[in-house]
Amino acid sequence: MKLLFLHGAPAAGKLTVAKALLQLVPGRLFDNHAAIDLARTLFDFGAPGFWELVHATRYSALDIAAEHGAALVVTTFCYADPEDLPQFEKFEEIMRRNGGELLPVFLHCSREEAARRVGNADRVARRKITSPAYLLKELDRYQFTAVPRADCLPLDTGVRPAEVTAREIIGHFGLGTAQ
DSSP states (O other): OEEEEEEOSTTSSHHHHHHHHHTTSOOEEEOHHHHHHHHHTTSOTTSTTHHHHHHHHHHHHHHHHHHTTOSEEEEEEOOBTTTTHHHHHHHHHHHHHTTOEEEEEEEEOOHHHHHHHTTSHHHHHTTOOOOHHHHHHHHHHSOBOOOSOTTOEEEETTSSOHHHHHHHHHHHHTTTSOO
8 A cells, every 4th residue: 555645734735635636546535634523523622532532543544444455545644743753653654564655745835825725615614723823823833844754755835736736746656657
């Protein structure tokens, strides 16, 4: 299995790029909010048990997908250093154990562009951050950065459309070839 790990700050365009990419190549989307939405059925956001369930769901889903031969899974993740390094290392371990490959892509844009994006209807419907002021506070609070991998592909989503970014990812990792 290839795990395309699209990561970056909130409103960097991770889900938009993931959807554009999956219009061009076959694969499955495991959006960051799939596990969060599941956890919200049992816990308030951030309550005791919430993040444990989110992490366990992500690990289990990726492990089972790899075990059962999913060819390509595109996942989105708000990676903040150093808090999220243990999760990323667990994703790497799951891929190694299953003979898979983790393909990291760091998506980023300017603070101004991210603040402009947070009010869109899709973000509101999906219960994501929608306040520009709150987003800027989170951007100051956390260090959203590329994962510590030399092969991580950094792309600025503020300077190109999602479809162009998706094509660049496909070309870089050879995802358009036989899976």
